[in-house]
Amino acid sequence: MLSCVGFLLLQILLLNNIKFLGFITPYLYIYFILLLPSSVSKEMTMVWGFLMGLVLDIFCDTLGCNAFATTFVSFLKPYFQNFFGPKDDFDDMKPSIDRFGFNMFIQYVAYLVLIHHLVFFLIEAFTFSMFWYTLLKAVCCSIFTLLLILCFEYFKAKRR
Amino acid sequence: MRTLILFLLRFKTLFLFLGLELISFWLIVNNNQFQRNHFLSSSNVMVGSVYSLSDKVYKYFSLASVNATLAKKNEDLNTELVQLREQLAFYRQDASYAGRRYHSVQNNYSFITAKVIHFSAVNQKNYFTINKGENDNVKVGMGVVNERGVVGIINSTSSHFSTVMPIVNASSKTSATIKGKTRLGQLSWKGKDLQHATLEEVPLYIPVTIGDTIVTSGYSSTFPEGFMVGKVSSFTERNDNFYNIRVRLAVDFDQLSYVDVIKYQYAEEKAALEKRKGQGND
Numbered sequence: 001m002l003s004c005v006g007f008l009l010l011q012i013l014l015l016n017n018i019k020f021l022g023f024i025t026p027y028l029y030i031y032f033i034l035l036l037p038s039s040v041s042k043e044m045t046m047v048w049g050f051l052m053g054l055v056l057d058i059f060c061d062t063l064g065c066n067a068f069a070t071t072f073v074s075f076l077k078p079y080f081q082n083f084f085g086p087k088d089d090f091d092d093m094k095p096s097i098d099r100f101g102f103n104m105f106i107q108y109v110a111y112l113v114l115i116h117h118l119v120f121f122l123i124e125a126f127t128f129s130m131f132w133y134t135l136l137k138a139v140c141c142s143i144f145t146l147l148l149i150l151c152f153e154y155f156k157a158k159r160r
Numbered sequence: 161m162r163t164l165i166l167f168l169l170r171f172k173t174l175f176l177f178l179g180l181e182l183i184s185f186w187l188i189v190n191n192n193q194f195q196r197n198h199f200l201s202s203s204n205v206m207v208g209s210v211y212s213l214s215d216k217v218y219k220y221f222s223l224a225s226v227n228a229t230l231a232k233k234n235e236d237l238n239t240e241l242v243q244l245r246e247q248l249a250f251y252r253q254d255a256s257y258a259g260r261r262y263h264s265v266q267n268n269y270s271f272i273t274a275k276v277i278h279f280s281a282v283n284q285k286n287y288f289t290i291n292k293g294e295n296d297n298v299k300v301g302m303g304v305v306n307e308r309g310v311v312g313i314i315n316s317t318s319s320h321f322s323t324v325m326p327i328v329n330a331s332s333k334t335s336a337t338i339k340g341k342t343r344l345g346q347l348s349w350k351g352k353d354l355q356h357a358t359l360e361e362v363p364l365y366i367p368v369t370i371g372d373t374i375v376t377s378g379y380s381s382t383f384p385e386g387f388m389v390g391k392v393s394s395f396t397e398r399n400d401n402f403y404n405i406r407v408r409l410a411v412d413f414d415q416l417s418y419v420d421v422i423k424y425q426y427a428e429e430k431a432a433l434e435k436r437k438g439q440g441n442d
Binding site: 016022023042050053057065067068075123125133 | 172173176177180181183184185186187188189191280284285287351352353354
């Protein structure tokens with residue numbers, strides 16, 4: 001709960017103001033959704049995602065766009081987690097590099113981040129006519145977000 | 161009934177997912193002017209393409225009469241052109257005319273200085289907030305400028321703050337003109353880039369060169385005549401006899417700090433008069 005508020009504040013106050021090269025903004029807040037432990041049910045994951053997206057939308061004047069994209073990712077997250085995560089049965093497994101292995105974790109995060117950004121920018125532009133520009137934007141922003149997530153993971157590993 | 165409940169329970173994840181996405185979509189379409197307009201217009205694309213196809217077929221049957229009408233129209237326009245040239249030459253001689261008008265415009269406008277306190281440059285729907293509101297006589301629809309040129313229009317107000325829709329918002333439409341020409345064009349913003357906007361509806365018969373100054377027209381009470389908008393950076397000629405002019409905006413939206421809200425002394429009087437006239441026509 002606390003980290004949810006933390007991620008939202010970080011996103012609203014700091015990251016939304018970053019416009020690297022004029023159009024690249026990281027959307028780090030979905031990292032919170034990606035880190036939810038497997039004990040959280042699929043429904044709860046989606047409710048979390050929807051509420052986070054909604055709060056962010058209210059602050060960014062993009063009512064619905066973030067909520068849509070984040071709900072979409074929260075829906076996919078449990079399936080991706082089962083696919084990329086460790087196959088042996090843990091009751092309460094929190095996604096991390098330790099548990100997944102570096103390769104699998106990167107893939108897990110990268111796919112979901114890319115899907116989120118793509119959905120978000122498509123909904124935001126609301127047209128396919130600038131599709132290649134939107135795609136480019138989504139890819140660039142995803143790379144930026146991914147780098148930030150890696151930084152977070154690095155510091156977490158260091159602290160242990 | 162039991163089977164229905166069982167069915168719903170079995171797919172509860174999927175239904176929750178669809179439900180939440182529907183809520184999001186509803187929010188998007190209902191609350192964002194940009195998406196709402198687009199939603200309606202894209203559905204019109206289908207209707208439009210059907211009509212244009214049938215139109216293409218019909219057109220061939222009426223070519224002769226169309227040609228005759230066009231020739232007549234051409235003649236009329238040429239006559240009008242000659243008359244207008246004579247009038248223009250007349251007004252150019254009367255230099256004090258322009259000076260007088262400029263002076264009277266100057267006197268009826270006053271300015272309220274405000275500080276920009278928040279600028280949300282999300283991609284298509286940009287807005288910013290200033291620290292003056294209804295208590296300072298700021299009202300919805302007033303124009304906003306800074307020392308470099310036109311910034312935007314007041315979008316909503318509270319007692320101490322107002323939000324401004326800048327000209328770099330996909331829903332923004334401002335009438336502007338090329339300096340020295342009277343013909344109006346419409347300035348809009350296509351997304352992507354905070355430094356350029358597009359001026360449309362300027363017909364091809366008006367000569368345009370790169371570097372021409374674009375100014376406000378003064379036909380609405382929002383902006384006085386002659387406020388700087390930007391300079392022509394490039395233009396293309398479209399098939400439908402209009403230019404597509406790319407305008408390098410004078411205002412640097414990355415570095416907005418102080419802006420001036422324009423207050424027109426007779427705004428209410430003018431709005432009331434125009435409203436009354438509208439009712440008379442009904």
